[in-house]
Amino acid sequence: MxxxxxxxxxxxxxxxxxxxxxxxxxxxxxxxxxxDPRGVPTVLLNKRVPGFRLPGLIDAGFASTDLFASGRPILVNFWATWCPPCIEEHPVLMAMQAEGIPIWGIAYKDKRSAAVDYLERNGNPYARNAIDAPGRVAIDWGLTGVPETFLVDGDGFVRWHMSGPLTLDMVHQQIRPLMRKYTA
Amino acid sequence: MTRRHLALASLALLLAGGSVAWAISDPAEALPDPRQEARAEAIGRQLRCLVCQNESIEDSGADLARDLRHIVRQRVAAGDSDAQVVDWVVARYGDFVRLRPPFEWQTVLLWGSPLLALAVGGLGVLVHRHYRPAPPAPLNEAEQARLRDLMET
Missing domain, CATH: 1.20.5 (Single alpha-helices involved in coiled-coils or other helix-helix interfaces)
Structure with a gap:
């Protein structure tokens, strides 16, 4: 008992x-x-980015081949002017640009004029800009929403991924160490 | 028919008709061939909308779900098999995009949970039976006499 x-x-x-x-x-x-309980783990992790070529927003745009042969880690950031979390994330991107972290931006399902205006007004954190107006390339990347960020190493392999806005904590704890690791 | 019956009947009708009536909001999205369209809808109902996550892409109003519906229809029209279409989407979004996850090592616990619940319940019943105290001994003469006394007063 x-x-x-x-x-x-x-x-x-x-x-x-x-x-x-x-x-x-x-x-x-x-x-x-x-x-992130709603986050979907990307199947791209440790795989090469899918083949794509996107028109530029301000300059020439870029393609998967540019990422395959960049020789250094790059953050690829999908964003949109209609997306409030992207606006929330913008100062973090500006801070990363200020310390020399290269970010390539892809405006997702956006109007070119709206995106260009936004960058002129709020500052352009991106080293290179492209636009995916139909959102078709984003599906090849397995994008579930914006903002979404991929850390792509110098050979075009995805090494880290975040769906949702980046924070300064993430920059300190995850992005900076990874940038150093893949800058070998 | 009372008012309550009427309400129940309309609810049943709504639930029965709902999944059909609410699939695809825009008829312009549908394929011209009804057989292909039916296949595309069946495929779409197995695929999770990654924006709302608890709806299939056939039921969701999200932009991404609309794009995926469109791609599913393109591939069906181009002659892909059902499995090829699903594989195409899974290659981009992973197994999470399937509303019915495949049976593999990672999902054993998920698929096995009904059996597990049954086993835990069965174990509970066995333990309960094992520890059930023995029935009390019958009353002796003196106790029975006392009980009679008590009941008569």
Whole structure:
């Protein structure tokens, strides 16, 4: 009888403790930005970026071949003027540009004039600009929404991915170390 | 028919008709060949809309879902098999895009959860039976006499 009472006490307590521990880990990682419950893991991770060629927004645009032979890590950022989280992310991109991290921008399902206006008004954090107005190339990248950012190494392999706005914490904890690692 | 019956009947009708009536909002999206269109709809219903995540691309109003519906129809019209179309989308979005996940090592727990629940429940029943206290011994003479006394007063 006493073992039964002990079990009745210990089993729910252990279950509650395990659940609490799990919630703590998940919430902590969500706060840090290393876990997004709605995020879809990209199948591109450690694979080469898909073949594409996109027209430029301001200058000549770029293609997958430019990423295959860039020789240095580059952040590829999908964005849009109609996307509030992209506007929220914009200062983080400007800060990365200021410290010399190359970012290539792809305006997703946007009007060229709106995108150009936006960059003129708020500052252009991108080293190169392209536009995917139909959003067809984005599907080849497995894009689920904007903003979405891919860290592509010097040979065109995707090494890191974030769906959702970047934060300064992510820059410090994840992007900077990875940029250093792949700048070898 | 009472008012309540009427309400239940209309609810049933709505639920039965809903999935058909709400698929594809714009008839201009549909393929001209009804057999191909039916195939495209069946494929689309297996694919998750990555924006809303709990709807299929056939049911979703999101832009990305519309683009994917369009691509599914293009590929069906071009003569791809159902599996080829699904594989094309899975190659870009991973297995998460399937509303019905494949059975593999990573999904064993997911598919096995009904069996697991059954096993845990069965174990509970067994443990409960094992620990059930024995029925109390029948009353002896003196106790029975006392019970009679109590009931008569």
């Amino acid at each position: 006493s073992t039964r009472r002990a079990l009745l006490f210990a089993v729910p307590l252990a279950a509650a403790a395990a659940a609490g521990g799990g919630f703590y880990i998940v919430l902590h990682r969500m706060q840090q930005g290393t876990f």
